[in-house]
Amino acid sequence: MMALLRSRRMMILLVAVVTVALVATGAVGLFNAFFAQQAGDQREAGAPIPAPEMAALGDAPDDAEYTDLGQQCEQRECYRVVAVTHDEARDGEEAVEAVYQHLIDEGWGRILPEGAEGPDDAPLSDTYLTNGSVLVQGSTSPYTPGSTAGLVIAHMQDPLS
Structure with missing residues:
Protein backbone atom coordinates (compact mmCIF):
# COMPACT_ATOMS: atom_id res chain seq x y z
CA MET A 1 0.00 0.00 0.00
CA GLY A 46 -40.11 43.68 0.64
CA ALA A 47 -43.56 44.68 -0.40
CA PRO A 48 -44.34 48.39 -0.32
CA ILE A 49 -46.16 49.68 2.74
CA PRO A 50 -49.75 50.54 1.79
CA ALA A 51 -50.68 54.23 1.63
CA PRO A 52 -52.64 55.80 4.48
CA GLU A 53 -56.39 55.37 4.28
CA MET A 54 -58.71 58.28 3.50
CA ALA A 55 -59.80 58.24 7.15
CA ALA A 56 -56.45 59.85 8.01
CA LEU A 57 -57.79 63.12 6.54
CA GLY A 58 -60.96 63.02 8.58
CA ASP A 59 -64.07 64.75 7.30
CA ALA A 60 -63.75 67.23 4.46
CA PRO A 61 -64.32 70.90 5.29
CA ASP A 62 -67.80 72.33 4.81
CA ASP A 63 -68.58 72.97 1.13
CA ALA A 64 -65.87 70.47 0.04
CA GLU A 65 -65.73 66.79 -0.85
CA TYR A 66 -62.85 64.31 -1.04
CA THR A 67 -62.71 61.66 -3.76
CA ASP A 68 -60.28 58.78 -3.28
CA LEU A 69 -58.45 58.19 -6.58
CA GLY A 70 -56.62 55.19 -5.20
CA GLN A 71 -53.23 54.15 -4.06
CA GLN A 72 -50.14 54.45 -6.24
CA CYS A 73 -46.77 52.90 -5.49
CA GLU A 74 -43.26 53.71 -6.62
CA GLN A 75 -40.56 51.29 -5.50
CA ARG A 76 -41.14 50.88 -1.73
CA GLU A 77 -43.31 53.95 -1.18
CA CYS A 78 -47.08 54.11 -1.66
CA TYR A 79 -49.24 57.20 -1.51
CA ARG A 80 -52.93 57.98 -1.94
CA VAL A 81 -54.20 60.50 -4.48
CA VAL A 82 -57.29 62.49 -3.51
CA ALA A 83 -59.35 64.90 -5.62
CA VAL A 84 -60.87 67.88 -3.82
CA THR A 85 -64.14 69.33 -5.12
CA HIS A 86 -65.71 72.51 -3.70
CA ASP A 87 -69.37 73.38 -4.00
CA GLU A 88 -68.39 77.01 -4.32
CA ALA A 89 -66.47 78.11 -7.40
CA ARG A 90 -62.88 78.40 -6.08
CA ASP A 91 -59.56 78.20 -7.81
CA GLY A 92 -57.05 75.52 -6.87
CA GLU A 93 -55.06 77.66 -4.46
CA GLU A 94 -58.17 78.70 -2.52
CA ALA A 95 -59.30 75.07 -2.38
CA VAL A 96 -55.95 73.83 -1.04
CA GLU A 97 -55.84 76.66 1.51
CA ALA A 98 -59.37 75.85 2.68
CA VAL A 99 -58.47 72.17 3.17
CA TYR A 100 -55.17 73.07 4.85
CA GLN A 101 -56.87 75.53 7.21
CA HIS A 102 -59.44 72.85 8.09
CA LEU A 103 -56.66 70.34 8.85
CA ILE A 104 -54.71 72.91 10.88
CA ASP A 105 -57.87 73.55 12.89
CA GLU A 106 -57.99 69.78 13.50
CA GLY A 107 -54.47 69.85 14.99
CA TRP A 108 -52.26 69.21 11.95
CA GLY A 109 -48.91 71.04 11.76
CA ARG A 110 -47.18 72.83 8.87
CA ILE A 111 -43.87 71.86 7.34
CA LEU A 112 -42.37 74.87 5.62
CA PRO A 113 -40.47 74.60 2.34
CA GLU A 114 -36.69 74.78 2.40
CA GLY A 115 -35.47 78.34 2.71
CA ALA A 116 -38.59 79.69 4.43
CA GLU A 117 -37.80 81.22 7.79
CA GLY A 118 -41.36 81.52 9.04
CA PRO A 119 -44.98 80.86 8.11
CA ASP A 120 -45.30 84.27 6.47
CA ASP A 121 -42.48 83.44 4.02
CA ALA A 122 -44.43 80.76 2.15
CA PRO A 123 -48.01 80.57 0.89
CA LEU A 124 -50.05 77.95 2.72
CA SER A 125 -50.48 75.95 -0.50
CA ASP A 126 -46.67 75.62 -0.87
CA THR A 127 -46.26 73.84 2.46
CA TYR A 128 -46.89 70.30 3.68
CA LEU A 129 -49.08 69.32 6.59
CA THR A 130 -48.57 66.46 9.03
CA ASN A 131 -50.33 64.91 11.97
CA GLY A 132 -47.12 63.18 13.04
CA SER A 133 -47.62 59.99 11.05
CA VAL A 134 -49.24 61.14 7.79
CA LEU A 135 -47.98 63.79 5.38
CA VAL A 136 -50.32 65.80 3.10
CA GLN A 137 -49.22 67.73 0.03
CA GLY A 138 -51.74 69.90 -1.82
CA SER A 139 -51.87 70.50 -5.55
CA THR A 140 -53.54 73.58 -7.01
CA SER A 141 -54.18 71.62 -10.22
CA PRO A 142 -57.33 69.50 -10.34
CA TYR A 143 -56.75 65.75 -10.56
CA THR A 144 -60.03 64.90 -12.27
CA PRO A 145 -62.51 66.75 -14.48
CA GLY A 146 -64.87 68.65 -12.20
CA SER A 147 -62.50 68.72 -9.22
CA THR A 148 -60.93 71.90 -7.93
CA ALA A 149 -57.60 70.71 -6.50
CA GLY A 150 -55.84 67.61 -5.31
CA LEU A 151 -54.05 66.10 -2.34
CA VAL A 152 -51.41 63.43 -1.97
CA ILE A 153 -51.24 61.63 1.38
CA ALA A 154 -48.33 59.42 2.43
CA HIS A 155 -46.74 58.06 5.58
CA MET A 156 -44.14 60.27 7.24
CA GLN A 157 -40.67 58.84 6.72
CA ASP A 158 -37.27 59.51 8.12
CA PRO A 159 -35.50 61.80 5.63
CA LEU A 160 -32.62 59.32 5.48
CA SER A 161 -34.81 56.36 4.49
Missing part, protein backbone atom coordinates in the same frame (compact mmCIF):
# COMPACT_ATOMS: atom_id res chain seq x y z
CA MET A 2 2.82 2.39 0.85
CA ALA A 3 4.44 1.67 -2.49
CA LEU A 4 1.20 2.63 -4.22
CA LEU A 5 1.06 5.96 -2.33
CA ARG A 6 4.68 6.69 -3.23
CA SER A 7 4.10 6.31 -6.96
CA ARG A 8 4.20 9.49 -9.00
CA ARG A 9 0.91 8.72 -10.80
CA MET A 10 -0.98 8.17 -7.61
CA MET A 11 0.34 11.44 -6.14
CA ILE A 12 -0.72 13.36 -9.26
CA LEU A 13 -4.15 11.71 -9.18
CA LEU A 14 -4.54 12.47 -5.46
CA VAL A 15 -3.49 16.14 -5.93
CA ALA A 16 -5.92 16.45 -8.87
CA VAL A 17 -8.83 15.00 -6.86
CA VAL A 18 -8.11 17.26 -3.88
CA THR A 19 -7.79 20.34 -6.16
CA VAL A 20 -11.07 19.58 -7.93
CA ALA A 21 -12.78 19.04 -4.58
CA LEU A 22 -11.47 22.36 -3.24
CA VAL A 23 -12.52 24.27 -6.36
CA ALA A 24 -15.97 22.65 -6.37
CA THR A 25 -16.49 23.41 -2.68
CA GLY A 26 -15.41 27.03 -3.20
CA ALA A 27 -17.75 27.41 -6.19
CA VAL A 28 -20.70 26.00 -4.26
CA GLY A 29 -19.93 28.39 -1.38
CA LEU A 30 -19.77 31.36 -3.75
CA PHE A 31 -23.06 30.44 -5.40
CA ASN A 32 -24.75 29.99 -2.02
CA ALA A 33 -23.44 33.36 -0.80
CA PHE A 34 -24.52 35.08 -4.01
CA PHE A 35 -28.05 33.68 -3.92
CA ALA A 36 -28.37 34.31 -0.17
CA GLN A 37 -27.40 37.96 -0.76
CA GLN A 38 -30.03 38.28 -3.50
CA ALA A 39 -32.68 36.75 -1.27
CA GLY A 40 -31.68 39.13 1.54
CA ASP A 41 -31.94 42.12 -0.80
CA GLN A 42 -35.42 41.03 -1.87
CA ARG A 43 -36.48 40.58 1.77
CA GLU A 44 -35.17 44.05 2.66
CA ALA A 45 -36.96 45.56 -0.32
